[in-house]
Amino acid sequence: MAIELIPLPLPPSADASKFVDFGREVRGVDPGSLKPDSELFERVKDALYKHDALLFRDVKLTPEQQYALTKAFDPLSENYGHGNGKTQGTKKSILHPDLKTIPRVPQVQLIGNGTVYNHEGLAEAMLKHPSHTTFHKTRVSPEDEANGITRFYRWHIDAALVTTLYGINVPTGDRQLCRYDDGTGDELDVSLGTTAFVSGKTMFDMLPKDLKSLAVRSKVRYAPHPYVWMAPAHAMSTGLGIESEGLELPLDELPPWEEERRKDLPVTWKNPVTGNLHFQVHPCGAAELLVDALPAGASREGALYPDGAHLTDLKEVRELLYKMQRPAIAPKLVYPHDWRENDLVLFHNRGVLHSVVGAFTKDQVRAFHQCNLAASDDPVGPTQADIEAYA
Numbered sequence: 400m401a402i403e404l405i406p407l408p409l410p411p412s413a414d415a416s417k418f419v420d421f422g423r424e425v426r427g428v429d430p431g432s433l434k435p436d437s438e439l440f441e442r443v444k445d446a447l448y449k450h451d452a453l454l455f456r457d458v459k460l461t462p463e464q465q466y467a468l469t470k471a472f473d474p475l476s477e478n479y480g481h482g483n484g485k486t487q488g489t490k491k492s493i494l495h496p497d498l499k500t501i502p503r504v505p506q507v508q509l510i511g512n513g514t515v516y517n518h519e520g521l522a523e524a525m526l527k528h529p530s531h532t533t534f535h536k537t538r539v540s541p542e543d544e545a546n547g548i549t550r551f552y553r554w555h556i557d558a559a560l561v562t563t564l565y566g567i568n569v570p571t572g573d574r575q576l577c578r579y580d581d582g583t584g585d586e587l588d589v590s591l592g593t594t595a596f597v598s599g600k601t602m603f604d605m606l607p608k609d610l611k612s613l614a615v616r617s618k619v620r621y622a623p624h625p626y627v628w629m630a631p632a633h634a635m636s637t638g639l640g641i642e643s644e645g646l647e648l649p650l651d652e653l654p655p656w657e658e659e660r661r662k663d664l665p666v667t668w669k670n671p672v673t674g675n676l677h678f679q680v681h682p683c684g685a686a687e688l689l690v691d692a693l694p695a696g697a698s699r700e701g702a703l704y705p706d707g708a709h710l711t712d713l714k715e716v717r718e719l720l721y722k723m724q725r726p727a728i729a730p731k732l733v734y735p736h737d738w739r740e741n742d743l744v745l746f747h748n749r750g751v752l753h754s755v756v757g758a759f760t761k762d763q764v765r766a767f768h769q770c771n772l773a774a775s776d777d778p779v780g781p782t783q784a785d786i787e788a789y790a
């Protein structure tokens with residue numbers, strides 16, 4: 400059977416014209432038996448770079464197969480991609496309580512909700528779907544929550560090149576209404592426990608000229624141990640970053656870190672297959688902005704920071720990033736995946752941002768396998784030609 404790539408089913412809320420290249424369902428391929436160096440694997444990899452998210456339906460996938468598949472996209476990668484070994488060992492990290500690893504294949508995590516019994520060597524696993532009520536500064540009232548009102552939990556990028564998410568138990572339940580609660584009135588109808596995706600390419604493409612120029616000239620300096628650093632702080636109601644209340648853990652109270660190992664990553668990442676630029680910033684972890692001056696010959700008219708800048712005021716940095724990222728999470732630009740059992744979704748963390756959404760009750764048991772191996776290299780930023788084109 401030949402490989403087939405079919406556009407993903409978009410919800411009525413989506414602006415189809417913005418999803419022409421985004422997402423494909425792959426048919427005719429058994430992802431569990433893909434051989435890393437085969438031509439078929441290369442076709443799938445190419446499709447992932449071109450479309451950012453791939454869906455396989457009715458998949459049977461062991462944890463071993465999922466690990467092998469995930470690793471095939473980045474053979475030099477190892478270990479779980481959310482944070483690093485030091486962070487995993489730190490109780491303070493807000494990622495800590497969400498993780499249960501499969502004993503046989505610790506690179507694969509069991510995530511979900513409710514209590515799961517006799518699962519892949521785990522006698523009993525108590526899972527908790529992340530809730531905005533423990534992370535956001537404000538929360539949906541219990542009455543509204545009972546009526547199906549919910550929020551995006553946290554827009555982010557995994558540290559992996561590719562994340563694989565496999566839905567094993569998908570509880571059915573009423574649809575929920577994801578509210579932005581930021582004064583815009585924006586809201587999005589979603590299936591229970593959807594995973595929401597937005598395109599980093601769209602995020603870049605829709606910026607006005609002055610912000611495109613800023614984006615291609617800027618790098619983000621991330622906080623060391625970002626998930627420990629942000630643990631005492633509260634997120635925005637949209638899940639797109641942190642409120643500036645001065646609650647972050649002081650840098651000298653973090654686990655050991657070295658200044659040289661802090662991550663400075665470009666704001667825009669260049670897709671190696673399409674050449675497109677994607678606006679890829681993890682807003683919660685961003686601490687500073689390093690802006691290069693305009694290249695020689697570029698017009699200074701209307702340019703922001705034409706001589707370059709190093710922005711260290713956290714509130715200012717966050718407000719600038721929010722201004723650039725918020726337009727792209729508008730309801731019409733979000734792909735909320737409507738999970739079915741045995742769906743496997745692969746996504747390219749250098750092309751998309753994603754968020755957990757929704758709230759389950761205790762008796763709604765959900766079990767997913769996630770594999771996400773810390774990328775073996777750093778993303779590549781814009782070329783000099785890109786900078787000259789957009790500056």
Ligand SMILES: [Fe+2]
Nearest residue numbers: 555556557753
């Ligand atoms: Fe994630």
